[in-house]
Amino acid sequence: MLRAGVDLGGTKIQVAVIDPDGEILGQCRVPTPQDHGPQGVLDAIAHSVRDAVADASAQLDQLIGVGVGSPGQIDVDSGTVSHAGNLPDWSGSVAVGPRLREALGVPIEVGNDVQVAVMAESTLGAGRPYSSMIGVFCGTGVGGGIVIDDQLWLGRGAAGEIGHMVVEPDGAPCTCGKRGCLEAYAGRAAMEIEARRLVAKGKKTDLFTIMEHKGRTRLASGVWAKALAHHDHMATKLITRAEWALGIGIASAVNLLDVEAIVIGGGLGLRLGAPFVDRIRSQMMPHLLQPEKPPQVLLATLGDLGGAVGAGLLVEHTVAPTEQLGAVGDHDD
Amino acid sequence: MLRAGVDLGGTKIQVAVIDPDGEILGQCRVPTPQDHGPQGVLDAIAHSVRDAVADASAQLDQLIGVGVGSPGQIDVDSGTVSHAGNLPDWSGSVAVGPRLREALGVPIEVGNDVQVAVMAESTLGAGRPYSSMIGVFCGTGVGGGIVIDDQLWLGRGAAGEIGHMVVEPDGAPCTCGKRGCLEAYAGRAAMEIEARRLVAKGKKTDLFTIMEHKGRTRLASGVWAKALAHHDHMATKLITRAEWALGIGIASAVNLLDVEAIVIGGGLGLRLGAPFVDRIRSQMMPHLLQPEKPPQVLLATLGDLGGAVGAGLLVEHTVAPTEQLGAVGDHDD
Numbered sequence: 067m068l069r070a071g072v073d074l075g076g077t078k079i080q081v082a083v084i085d086p087d088g089e090i091l092g093q094c095r096v097p098t099p100q101d102h103g104p105q106g107v108l109d110a111i112a113h114s115v116r117d118a119v120a121d122a123s124a125q126l127d128q129l130i131g132v133g134v135g136s137p138g139q140i141d142v143d144s145g146t147v148s149h150a151g152n153l154p155d156w157s158g159s160v161a162v163g164p165r166l167r168e169a170l171g172v173p174i175e176v177g178n179d180v181q182v183a184v185m186a187e188s189t190l191g192a193g194r195p196y197s198s199m200i201g202v203f204c205g206t207g208v209g210g211g212i213v214i215d216d217q218l219w220l221g222r223g224a225a226g227e228i229g230h231m232v233v234e235p236d237g238a239p240c241t242c243g244k245r246g247c248l249e250a251y252a253g254r255a256a257m258e259i260e261a262r263r264l265v266a267k268g269k270k271t272d273l274f275t276i277m278e279h280k281g282r283t284r285l286a287s288g289v290w291a292k293a294l295a296h297h298d299h300m301a302t303k304l305i306t307r308a309e310w311a312l313g314i315g316i317a318s319a320v321n322l323l324d325v326e327a328i329v330i331g332g333g334l335g336l337r338l339g340a341p342f343v344d345r346i347r348s349q350m351m352p353h354l355l356q357p358e359k360p361p362q363v364l365l366a367t368l369g370d371l372g373g374a375v376g377a378g379l380l381v382e383h384t385v386a387p388t389e390q391l392g393a394v395g396d397h398d399d
Numbered sequence: 400m401l402r403a404g405v406d407l408g409g410t411k412i413q414v415a416v417i418d419p420d421g422e423i424l425g426q427c428r429v430p431t432p433q434d435h436g437p438q439g440v441l442d443a444i445a446h447s448v449r450d451a452v453a454d455a456s457a458q459l460d461q462l463i464g465v466g467v468g469s470p471g472q473i474d475v476d477s478g479t480v481s482h483a484g485n486l487p488d489w490s491g492s493v494a495v496g497p498r499l500r501e502a503l504g505v506p507i508e509v510g511n512d513v514q515v516a517v518m519a520e521s522t523l524g525a526g527r528p529y530s531s532m533i534g535v536f537c538g539t540g541v542g543g544g545i546v547i548d549d550q551l552w553l554g555r556g557a558a559g560e561i562g563h564m565v566v567e568p569d570g571a572p573c574t575c576g577k578r579g580c581l582e583a584y585a586g587r588a589a590m591e592i593e594a595r596r597l598v599a600k601g602k603k604t605d606l607f608t609i610m611e612h613k614g615r616t617r618l619a620s621g622v623w624a625k626a627l628a629h630h631d632h633m634a635t636k637l638i639t640r641a642e643w644a645l646g647i648g649i650a651s652a653v654n655l656l657d658v659e660a661i662v663i664g665g666g667l668g669l670r671l672g673a674p675f676v677d678r679i680r681s682q683m684m685p686h687l688l689q690p691e692k693p694p695q696v697l698l699a700t701l702g703d704l705g706g707a708v709g710a711g712l713l714v715e716h717t718v719a720p721t722e723q724l725g726a727v728g729d730h731d732d
Binding site: 108138198212214218220221222223224225226227228230231232233234235242244309314317318319322323324325351352355356359384 | 531543545547552553554555557558559560561563564565566567568575578643650651652654656657658685688689692
């Protein structure tokens with residue numbers, strides 16, 4: 067009764083094989099192929115699932131299914147992914163579910179990458195003791211997910227976009243085209259644009275030197291973490307601004323929803339860690355209607371594997387193992 | 400199988416007697432007694448329920464129960480109301496449920512005034528076609544309620560406070576003591592404070608003249624409506640500012656929760672009516688993450704009786720009618 071989960075991102079594919087308790091038995095992580103379009107990505111996913119299964123000392127036919135957490139717009143029923151701008155040459159709609167089923171011979175479930183990561187934290191991570199929580203995932207953007215009565219609340223399909231709550235009317239430009247969104251202050255993409263703007267104006271920072279030392283072309287989360295550890299003035303200022311915006315957005319969400327817990331995750335959240343979470347909590351407090359009854363504000367505990375584990379949870383225990391028999395092995399390459 | 404609902408406010412008590420379909424069969428409205436503390440208020444409620452039952456050409460023993468929507472902090476299990484600053488001499492905790500049960504001899508349910516009004520709109524009013532909605536009630540303050548899967552979401556007991564979402568950091572002072580809350584722009588109390596501040600600075604307005612003509616000491620909703628209809632500059636400016644803040648707060652809530660509908664109610668909402676709702680919708684649109692898929696923004700349809708009808712809905716159909724037998728009549732006065 068094993069399940070595999072795939073965290074499909076623009077730069078890496080992370081796979082985890084989990085047992086019925088969500089324990090990780092095997093894993094595999096590869097760069098997302100950039101040169102062969104969707105087929106290259108799907109091939110890499112299929113390979114990685116096989117490798118992770120081998121890492122778990124298991125066989126493919128022991129999997130009751132594979133869950134895929136993907137960026138873009140997901141059609142859960144058909145298993146298609148469209149508008150996934152982060153993925154290479156991903157134009158139109160790609161039948162991720164059917165094509166992986168063909169390649170692996172097991173049932174495939176496809177879900178939203180942030181939402182599966184939030185459900186992983188709710189079910190197995192920091193949010194486990196609570197039946198209501200909001201996941202706030204700071205990475206390139208600021209994604210989120212709302213858990214109510216232990217279930218993900220999807221609204222009409224797009225709920226959870228805490229990154230696009232307005233924290234300052236007519237404020238900083240957001241990558242979504244609007245202004246003053248939380249993501250315009252606390253998303254890595256917007257933070258990098260602001261850092262480059264300040265540098266162009268002659269401001270000093272070690273952010274880009276650290277980036278080059280690390281062999282990166284973008285201000286990855288680790289770059290921000292290192293610059294902050296070295297008390298870089300610009301990095302400190304921009305991260306403090308991000309915490310200020312997160313405090314406002316989270317407090318507004320808490321005043322509206324009165325959830326038990328806030329779980330901070332994502333690349334930036336994980337790299338900046340507990341001190342970042344503590345400072346966000348401090349920034350939240352003055353805006354709470356009931357400061358005497360604050361929610362728990364917690365760091366995600368599943369780390370970089372949360373997305374893959376959460377994708378694995380998409381596969382229901384109830385999928386009949388017999389459904390996959392016969393196809394297994396036919397597509398081995 | 401009749402139910403009575405009581406909308407208990409600081410200035411008036413409104414009672415409705417409803418049939419199983421929520422149709423209003425009888426009603427009664429009296430000023431809230433200001434001089435005899437909680438006992439005076441409870442006596443007035445009991446009298447008004449009897450009068451509303453008579454108005455419905457019914458008998459008290461036909462009621463399966465009475466619901467009370469009250470301001471303040473409600474303990475649903477014990478039926479007590481505390482911290483109800485709007486109610487006269489309401490210090491400590493008042494056992495509204497038990498004392499009304501004693502006076503009327505029927506089961507009593509007590510709930511939050513805004514929440515019952517939101518449930519009335521969800522069940523019988525503008526929100527009826529939708530399983531998810533947010534009620535935004537603009538009166539002295541800005542109250543709200545969140546309906547998810549046709550159920551009120553209460554969080555840890557305090558969910559729905561859309562009036563205390565931050566729409567402008569370090570913005571206008573709010574009656575809650577914080578700054579920049581939606582209520583600081585769109586609540587009548589805060590709007591009146593701002594109007595008085597502007598008058599003290601020498602700004603002109605007919606708001607206070609209209610107030611005096613109407614024999615009021617406060618800028619009631621009808622005063623704002625009349626001033627707006629007469630194109631009073633200050634009234635127009637402050638109501639436009641309220642719509643701006645409502646647009647931001649509602650859009651943030653929609654980006655977070657992706658509900659199907661927003662229902663605008665409360666005294667100010669009802670008096671300013673459909674044009675107010677249209678302007679709020681326009682102010683919301685630029686801040687939506689998915690402007691191509693906006694929620695419905697609707698005016699509450701149950702009007703001033705929504706609170707009383709919603710309170711009546713607190714009484715479950717399943718309350719056994721026999722529970723009340725015997726006591727009825729014993730306490731007739």
